[in-house]
Amino acid sequence: MTQTPPDDTSGQPRSRREAREAERAGAAARATEPATPSNEEHPFARLGETGGTGETGGTGESPTLAWRQQQYPSRQKPPKRRRSLKGLWVTLIIVAILGGLGATAYSIFQPQIAKLVAAAEPNDYTGNGSGQVVVTIKSGDIGSDVATTLNKAGVTKTYEAFYKLLLSTKPSPVFQPGSYKLAKKMSAASALAALEDPKNKVQLTAAIPEGTAEKDVLSILAAATKLPLADLTAAAKNVSAYGVPPEAKTLEGFLFPATYTFTPGVTASEVIKTLVDRSLQALDDAGVPAAARWKTVVLASIVQKEAGPEASDFGKIARVFLNRIAQGMPLQSDATVSYGAGSTGKVQTTPAQRADASNLYNTYAHTGLPVGPISNPGDVAIKAALSPTPGSWLYFVAVNLQTGKTVFSTTFADHEAAVQQLDDWCKASPENNALCQ
Structure with missing residues (x-):
C-alpha cells in the first residue's frame, strides 16, 4: 500500500523522496533555534506590540530578565501585603468574653471554692502564737461562745479547731468569767492552756480602804481601770441615777470600800454603779431600813x-x-x-x-x-x-x-x-x- 506525501507550501504534490528531504531540512532548522516552552508564547514574540525597540520593550525591562522570571517564578519577590488587625481584634474579644465568664462563674461559686480551698488547708495554727490580745469571757458563756470569741479575736485559726478540742477534752474545761491575755495565731491546745492559767487573767483591781473619801476613791478607780478621772467624776455627779437616798447631793458615803475587779472595756458609769450597788447591799445585809x-x-x-x-x-x-x-x-x-x-x-x-x-x-x-x-x-x-x-x-x-x-x-x-x-x-x-x- 502506498501513501501520498503531504503537499508542500506551493500546493503541488511531491514525491516521497522529496518529502523526506524536506522533513530532514525542517528538523535541522529547528535544532539551531532556542527552545521554546511548550504551549507558551515565545518571550520575544510580542515585543512589537508593546511598542519597544532595540533590546527592551515598552516596560523598560530586559526581555531576557522577563523570560527568566517566567521560567523561574520562585526567584521573583513576592508582592507586599497589608497586615490585617482583624484576627487580633477577634482574639481580644474572645479573651474578654472568657474573662467575663470566668469572673461571673467565680462570683457565683465563690463560697464553694472557698470551702474547697479551706478543706485543703489545716484548720489549726501551730505553737504558742505571737503578739498580744485581750479576750473577755462573759458570765454564762459556754464552750461554743468561747470558741467564737477566740476565732473573732484572731487567737485561733478556726472555730472548729477549738470547739472540737473542747469536745474531746475530759473532764470538760470550766471557764472563769474575766479577761485574759493571749497571743495571736495560737494553736487550739495552746489557747486552751492559756485560758486555764490564772496568770493570764487580766486583773483590773481597785482596792478601796474603809474611810476613803469620794474624791480619793475616784482617783483609785481611775488608776486601776485606766479610765479618765474626768469620766469617773462626771459619772459620779449623776447622783440620782444610782438609787441613793434623796437627801444625797453627792455619792459620798455610798461608794463602798472593798476590793473590786473590773474587766477591760468597762465604762465609768458601770464602775460607779458597782460600788454604789455594793453599798446598798451592805446596808440591806446589816438590816438598815430604807428610810x-x-x-x-x-x-x-x-x-x-x-x-x-x-x-x-x-x-x-x-x-x-x-x-x-x-x-x-x-x-x-x-x-x-x-x-x-x-x-x-x-x-x-x-x-x-x-x-x-x-x-x-x-x-x-x-x-x-x-x-x-x-x-x-x-x-x-x-x-x-x-x-x-x-x-x-x-x-x-x-x-x-x-x-x-x-x-x-x-x-x-x-x-x-x-x-x-x-x-x-x-x-x-x-x-x-x-x-x-
Whole structure:
C-alpha cells in the first residue's frame, strides 16, 4: 500500500523522496533555534506590540530578565501585603468574653471554692502564737461562745479547731468569767492552756480602804481601770441615777470600800454603779431600813473616820455621838471639821478651823449630825451606827496614835485626864510628836 506525501507550501504534490528531504531540512532548522516552552508564547514574540525597540520593550525591562522570571517564578519577590488587625481584634474579644465568664462563674461559686480551698488547708495554727490580745469571757458563756470569741479575736485559726478540742477534752474545761491575755495565731491546745492559767487573767483591781473619801476613791478607780478621772467624776455627779437616798447631793458615803475587779472595756458609769450597788447591799445585809439609810451612813462615816484599828471601839464611838445628840451637845468631831476644810486625810484641826461656823461640817459650831457623810464606811462602821454599844460615854480620845488605843469617858474631868495622856505620849519621842502634828 502506498501513501501520498503531504503537499508542500506551493500546493503541488511531491514525491516521497522529496518529502523526506524536506522533513530532514525542517528538523535541522529547528535544532539551531532556542527552545521554546511548550504551549507558551515565545518571550520575544510580542515585543512589537508593546511598542519597544532595540533590546527592551515598552516596560523598560530586559526581555531576557522577563523570560527568566517566567521560567523561574520562585526567584521573583513576592508582592507586599497589608497586615490585617482583624484576627487580633477577634482574639481580644474572645479573651474578654472568657474573662467575663470566668469572673461571673467565680462570683457565683465563690463560697464553694472557698470551702474547697479551706478543706485543703489545716484548720489549726501551730505553737504558742505571737503578739498580744485581750479576750473577755462573759458570765454564762459556754464552750461554743468561747470558741467564737477566740476565732473573732484572731487567737485561733478556726472555730472548729477549738470547739472540737473542747469536745474531746475530759473532764470538760470550766471557764472563769474575766479577761485574759493571749497571743495571736495560737494553736487550739495552746489557747486552751492559756485560758486555764490564772496568770493570764487580766486583773483590773481597785482596792478601796474603809474611810476613803469620794474624791480619793475616784482617783483609785481611775488608776486601776485606766479610765479618765474626768469620766469617773462626771459619772459620779449623776447622783440620782444610782438609787441613793434623796437627801444625797453627792455619792459620798455610798461608794463602798472593798476590793473590786473590773474587766477591760468597762465604762465609768458601770464602775460607779458597782460600788454604789455594793453599798446598798451592805446596808440591806446589816438590816438598815430604807428610810434610815441616810442618817445611818452619815453617822457611820464619822465613826469610820474617828475609830482606830480596834473593832470593839466602833460601837462605843457611835454611842458617844448618839449620847451627845440626845443631850443637845455638839459632836465636836475633828474629822468632820477637817473634811469641811478640804482635807480628807488627817483629822487634826486648828483652833481657827474649829471656830469657823461657815464650815457646815464643823460639829464644834453646829449641833447634830453634819450635812452629809465625810467618808465611805465599811461593814463594821455601818453595824456600829445601826446598833451602837450600850453605855453612857460622852467623850473619847486616842491616847496612842500608833496603836490607836482609845479612852472613853463619861465626865469631862476624866476626859481631861485622858487628853493629858495623849500630850505625854506626843512628847515622849520625836517620832510620836510627828504623828501629833
